[in-house]
Amino acid sequence: MKKSWTVKIQVIECGHKQLSNAKREFRRLMFVDTQGTRVSALIYSSDLDFFENTFKPYNRYQISNANLRLTEPRFQLDSYEFSWTLSKQTLIEPIEEQTPPPLPCQFNFTPFSDLYKDVIIVNEEKKLLLLTLWNPIDEIEGNALDKITNTGPLVFAMRVKVTTFYGQSLTTSPGSSILINPPVKDDLKLQDWYTHNKAEIKALLQNETYKDTEILLPPPEDKDILPIGRAILRMKNV
Numbered sequence: 001m002k003k004s005w006t007v008k009i010q011v012i013e014c015g016h017k018q019l020s021n022a023k024r025e026f027r028r029l030m031f032v033d034t035q036g037t038r039v040s041a042l043i044y045s046s047d048l049d050f051f052e053n054t055f056k057p058y059n060r061y062q063i064s065n066a067n068l069r070l071t072e073p074r075f076q077l078d079s080y081e082f083s084w085t086l087s088k089q090t091l092i093e094p095i096e097e098q099t100p101p102p103l104p105c106q107f108n109f110t111p112f113s114d115l116y117k118d119v120i121i122v123n124e125e126k127k128l129l130l131l132t133l134w135n136p137i138d139e140i141e142g143n144a145l146d147k148i149t150n151t152g153p154l155v156f157a158m159r160v161k162v163t164t165f166y167g168q169s170l171t172t173s174p175g176s177s178i179l180i181n182p183p184v185k186d187d188l189k190l191q192d193w194y195t196h197n198k199a200e201i202k203a204l205l206q207n208e209t210y211k212d213t214e215i216l217l218p219p220p221e222d223k224d225i226l227p228i229g230r231a232i233l234r235m236k237n238v
Contacts, residue, residue, distance in 0.1 A: 006064040009033055010103060011055050017048065030077070031063075031084075036104040038077040040208055041066065041084040050088050058100045059083070063223055064091040117142035120164040120210055121170075124193060128210035131157060131168040133178070152194045154181050167213030169189060 009031035017027050018226045027048055029041045043051050055061070066084035075083075086092070117138045133142040145153060154177035160170045172178070177211070194201070209215050226234070 004065060006062055006091075007033055008060065008062050008102065009039070010060045010104060011057055012038065012105065014055050016174055027051075029086075030102060032150050034103045034104060036106065037080050038105055039080055039082070039084060040075075040077060041086055043086045047087050051086060051092075054092060054094075058098055058103065060095040060097065062091075062093040062095065066090045066092075086234070115187070117146075119145060119155075120205060122204070125192070126197065126200065126204065127215070128164055128201075128204050129216070130210050131155075131160065132165075132169065132171040135174075137172045137176060137178055144180055148180075151192070152198065154184070154190050155179070156182055166211045167212070167218060168216040184238070 008018060011029065012032055013028075013030040015028040015030075017025055019025055025045050025048060027043045029043070030038060031041055032038050044216070063084075063086075066086050067090075068082040069085060071083045103196055115134075115138075117133045119133060119142070122128050123130050157170060157172075158177040158179065159173070160176050161173050163169050163171050165171075180232075
Protein backbone atom coordinates (compact mmCIF):
# COMPACT_ATOMS: atom_id res chain seq x y z
CA MET A 1 0.00 0.00 0.00
CA LYS A 2 1.34 3.43 -0.92
CA LYS A 3 2.23 5.64 2.02
CA SER A 4 1.87 8.77 -0.08
CA TRP A 5 -1.08 9.21 -2.41
CA THR A 6 -3.43 11.82 -3.86
CA VAL A 7 -6.99 11.29 -5.11
CA LYS A 8 -9.29 13.67 -6.94
CA ILE A 9 -12.76 13.42 -5.41
CA GLN A 10 -16.16 15.09 -5.64
CA VAL A 11 -18.34 15.59 -2.57
CA ILE A 12 -21.69 13.75 -2.63
CA GLU A 13 -22.83 14.21 0.96
CA CYS A 14 -21.77 16.49 3.82
CA GLY A 15 -23.27 14.95 6.93
CA HIS A 16 -24.09 16.81 10.12
CA LYS A 17 -22.31 16.33 13.43
CA GLN A 18 -23.30 13.17 15.30
CA LEU A 19 -22.45 11.52 18.60
CA SER A 20 -21.12 7.96 18.62
CA ASN A 21 -22.05 5.32 21.20
CA ALA A 22 -18.76 6.15 22.90
CA LYS A 23 -19.92 9.80 23.20
CA ARG A 24 -17.37 10.91 20.62
CA GLU A 25 -18.44 13.61 18.19
CA PHE A 26 -17.93 12.94 14.48
CA ARG A 27 -19.08 13.94 11.02
CA ARG A 28 -19.49 11.63 8.03
CA LEU A 29 -18.93 12.64 4.41
CA MET A 30 -19.29 10.70 1.19
CA PHE A 31 -16.96 11.24 -1.77
CA VAL A 32 -16.77 9.81 -5.28
CA ASP A 33 -13.68 9.58 -7.48
CA THR A 34 -13.47 10.18 -11.23
CA GLN A 35 -14.25 6.49 -11.91
CA GLY A 36 -17.50 6.59 -9.92
CA THR A 37 -16.18 4.69 -6.88
CA ARG A 38 -17.62 5.98 -3.61
CA VAL A 39 -15.81 6.23 -0.31
CA SER A 40 -16.93 7.22 3.19
CA ALA A 41 -14.81 9.70 5.15
CA LEU A 42 -14.98 10.57 8.85
CA ILE A 43 -13.86 13.62 10.79
CA TYR A 44 -13.60 13.28 14.57
CA SER A 45 -13.78 15.55 17.62
CA SER A 46 -10.91 18.04 17.68
CA ASP A 47 -10.66 18.14 13.88
CA LEU A 48 -14.32 19.09 13.35
CA ASP A 49 -13.79 22.83 13.81
CA PHE A 50 -10.71 22.73 11.57
CA PHE A 51 -12.79 21.36 8.66
CA GLU A 52 -15.98 23.28 9.53
CA ASN A 53 -16.15 25.18 6.22
CA THR A 54 -13.82 23.11 4.04
CA PHE A 55 -16.21 20.88 2.12
CA LYS A 56 -19.06 22.10 -0.06
CA PRO A 57 -21.59 19.72 -1.64
CA TYR A 58 -20.71 18.66 -5.24
CA ASN A 59 -17.40 20.59 -5.26
CA ARG A 60 -14.18 18.77 -6.17
CA TYR A 61 -10.98 18.46 -4.16
CA GLN A 62 -7.61 16.75 -4.20
CA ILE A 63 -7.05 14.80 -0.99
CA SER A 64 -3.66 13.43 0.02
CA ASN A 65 -2.67 10.97 2.72
CA ALA A 66 -5.87 10.49 4.71
CA ASN A 67 -5.75 7.65 7.22
CA LEU A 68 -7.13 4.42 5.73
CA ARG A 69 -9.25 1.96 7.67
CA LEU A 70 -10.41 -1.41 6.41
CA THR A 71 -14.21 -1.48 6.20
CA GLU A 72 -16.36 -4.49 7.03
CA PRO A 73 -17.84 -5.90 3.79
CA ARG A 74 -21.41 -5.21 4.93
CA PHE A 75 -20.59 -1.49 5.30
CA GLN A 76 -18.74 -1.08 2.00
CA LEU A 77 -20.29 1.40 -0.42
CA ASP A 78 -18.58 -0.07 -3.50
CA SER A 79 -15.77 -2.49 -4.28
CA TYR A 80 -13.34 -0.16 -2.47
CA GLU A 81 -12.38 -1.80 0.84
CA PHE A 82 -11.38 1.23 2.89
CA SER A 83 -12.89 4.26 4.59
CA TRP A 84 -10.94 7.43 5.31
CA THR A 85 -10.31 9.44 8.44
CA LEU A 86 -9.47 13.09 7.85
CA SER A 87 -7.28 15.00 10.29
CA LYS A 88 -5.24 18.20 10.37
CA GLN A 89 -2.40 16.23 8.78
CA THR A 90 -4.52 15.44 5.71
CA LEU A 91 -3.77 17.70 2.74
CA ILE A 92 -6.95 18.97 1.09
CA GLU A 93 -6.81 21.23 -1.96
CA PRO A 94 -10.02 22.63 -3.50
CA ILE A 95 -10.25 22.53 -7.29
CA GLU A 96 -11.29 25.94 -8.53
CA GLU A 97 -14.01 25.68 -11.18
CA GLN A 98 -17.07 27.78 -11.90
CA THR A 99 -19.48 24.84 -12.17
CA PRO A 100 -18.76 21.35 -10.79
CA PRO A 101 -19.26 18.50 -13.30
CA PRO A 102 -22.12 15.99 -12.97
CA LEU A 103 -21.56 13.38 -10.27
CA PRO A 104 -19.86 10.36 -11.89
CA CYS A 105 -21.57 7.75 -9.72
CA GLN A 106 -24.80 5.91 -10.44
CA PHE A 107 -27.76 6.21 -8.08
CA ASN A 108 -30.18 3.33 -7.53
CA PHE A 109 -33.52 4.75 -6.46
CA THR A 110 -36.17 2.79 -4.59
CA PRO A 111 -39.79 3.28 -5.74
CA PHE A 112 -42.17 4.46 -3.02
CA SER A 113 -44.22 1.32 -3.67
CA ASP A 114 -41.29 -0.78 -2.40
CA LEU A 115 -41.15 1.10 0.91
CA TYR A 116 -44.63 0.31 2.17
CA LYS A 117 -47.94 -1.25 1.22
CA ASP A 118 -51.44 0.10 1.84
CA VAL A 119 -54.14 -2.45 2.64
CA ILE A 120 -57.85 -1.66 3.01
CA ILE A 121 -59.46 -3.58 5.87
CA VAL A 122 -63.06 -3.72 7.09
CA ASN A 123 -64.64 -4.77 10.38
CA GLU A 124 -68.14 -5.85 11.37
CA GLU A 125 -69.19 -2.20 11.65
CA LYS A 126 -68.66 -2.05 7.87
CA LYS A 127 -66.08 0.66 8.42
CA LEU A 128 -63.20 0.61 5.96
CA LEU A 129 -59.76 1.65 7.25
CA LEU A 130 -56.41 2.09 5.59
CA LEU A 131 -53.70 -0.13 7.11
CA THR A 132 -50.13 0.74 6.08
CA LEU A 133 -47.56 -2.06 6.26
CA TRP A 134 -43.88 -1.13 6.65
CA ASN A 135 -40.52 -2.86 6.21
CA PRO A 136 -40.49 -6.64 6.90
CA ILE A 137 -44.27 -6.74 7.40
CA ASP A 138 -44.71 -5.17 3.96
CA GLU A 139 -42.28 -7.64 2.39
CA ILE A 140 -43.63 -10.80 4.03
CA GLU A 141 -47.25 -10.41 5.17
CA GLY A 142 -47.94 -7.73 2.54
CA ASN A 143 -46.84 -10.00 -0.31
CA ALA A 144 -48.81 -12.88 1.18
CA LEU A 145 -51.96 -10.72 1.25
CA ASP A 146 -51.42 -9.70 -2.38
CA LYS A 147 -51.83 -13.33 -3.43
CA ILE A 148 -55.14 -13.90 -1.59
CA THR A 149 -56.82 -10.48 -1.64
CA ASN A 150 -59.76 -11.71 -3.71
CA THR A 151 -60.60 -14.36 -1.11
CA GLY A 152 -61.36 -11.81 1.62
CA PRO A 153 -58.68 -13.02 4.05
CA LEU A 154 -59.16 -12.68 7.78
CA VAL A 155 -56.57 -10.29 9.24
CA PHE A 156 -55.73 -9.67 12.89
CA ALA A 157 -53.64 -6.48 13.21
CA MET A 158 -51.80 -6.71 16.52
CA ARG A 159 -50.23 -3.70 18.26
CA VAL A 160 -50.73 -1.30 15.36
CA LYS A 161 -50.82 2.48 15.73
CA VAL A 162 -53.73 4.81 15.02
CA THR A 163 -52.80 7.78 12.83
CA THR A 164 -54.70 10.83 11.57
CA PHE A 165 -53.91 10.14 7.91
CA TYR A 166 -57.21 10.44 5.97
CA GLY A 167 -58.78 11.38 9.30
CA GLN A 168 -58.15 7.96 10.81
CA SER A 169 -56.02 5.05 9.68
CA LEU A 170 -53.71 2.36 11.03
CA THR A 171 -50.00 1.73 10.57
CA THR A 172 -47.58 -0.95 11.65
CA SER A 173 -44.58 -0.26 13.89
CA PRO A 174 -41.55 -2.45 14.74
CA GLY A 175 -43.55 -4.22 17.46
CA SER A 176 -46.62 -4.92 15.30
CA SER A 177 -47.75 -8.33 14.08
CA ILE A 178 -50.16 -9.25 11.28
CA LEU A 179 -51.95 -12.60 11.51
CA ILE A 180 -53.44 -13.86 8.24
CA ASN A 181 -56.32 -16.34 8.38
CA PRO A 182 -55.57 -17.54 11.93
CA PRO A 183 -57.61 -20.53 13.15
CA VAL A 184 -60.37 -19.00 15.26
CA LYS A 185 -63.47 -20.24 17.05
CA ASP A 186 -66.64 -20.70 15.04
CA ASP A 187 -68.51 -18.09 17.08
CA LEU A 188 -66.60 -15.33 15.28
CA LYS A 189 -68.01 -16.42 11.91
CA LEU A 190 -66.17 -13.55 10.24
CA GLN A 191 -65.77 -15.36 6.93
CA ASP A 192 -69.53 -15.96 6.74
CA TRP A 193 -70.12 -12.29 7.58
CA TYR A 194 -67.77 -11.22 4.78
CA THR A 195 -69.44 -13.50 2.24
CA HIS A 196 -72.90 -12.21 3.19
CA ASN A 197 -71.85 -8.53 2.97
CA LYS A 198 -69.41 -8.79 0.06
CA ALA A 199 -71.47 -6.69 -2.36
CA GLU A 200 -71.94 -3.85 0.14
CA ILE A 201 -68.25 -3.89 1.06
CA LYS A 202 -67.33 -3.69 -2.62
CA ALA A 203 -69.53 -0.59 -2.97
CA LEU A 204 -67.90 1.02 0.07
CA LEU A 205 -64.50 0.30 -1.44
CA GLN A 206 -65.46 1.87 -4.77
CA ASN A 207 -66.69 4.97 -2.93
CA GLU A 208 -63.38 5.15 -1.03
CA THR A 209 -65.13 5.54 2.31
CA TYR A 210 -61.77 4.90 4.03
CA LYS A 211 -60.92 8.50 3.02
CA ASP A 212 -64.22 10.01 4.21
CA THR A 213 -63.66 11.79 7.53
CA GLU A 214 -67.42 12.16 8.10
CA ILE A 215 -67.66 8.38 8.19
CA LEU A 216 -64.41 7.71 10.03
CA LEU A 217 -64.82 10.54 12.55
CA PRO A 218 -68.54 11.31 12.77
CA PRO A 219 -69.62 14.23 14.97
CA PRO A 220 -70.71 13.21 18.49
CA GLU A 221 -74.36 12.88 19.39
CA ASP A 222 -75.94 15.60 21.54
CA LYS A 223 -76.03 13.31 24.58
CA ASP A 224 -72.24 12.92 24.38
CA ILE A 225 -71.51 16.67 24.32
CA LEU A 226 -70.66 18.21 27.72
CA PRO A 227 -69.92 21.76 28.86
CA ILE A 228 -66.21 22.29 29.48
CA GLY A 229 -66.75 22.71 33.23
CA ARG A 230 -68.52 19.36 33.59
CA ALA A 231 -65.95 17.64 31.39
CA ILE A 232 -63.10 18.93 33.58
CA LEU A 233 -64.96 17.84 36.72
CA ARG A 234 -65.44 14.34 35.31
CA MET A 235 -61.75 14.07 34.47
CA LYS A 236 -60.82 15.08 38.02
CA ASN A 237 -63.04 12.34 39.41
CA VAL A 238 -61.56 9.62 37.23
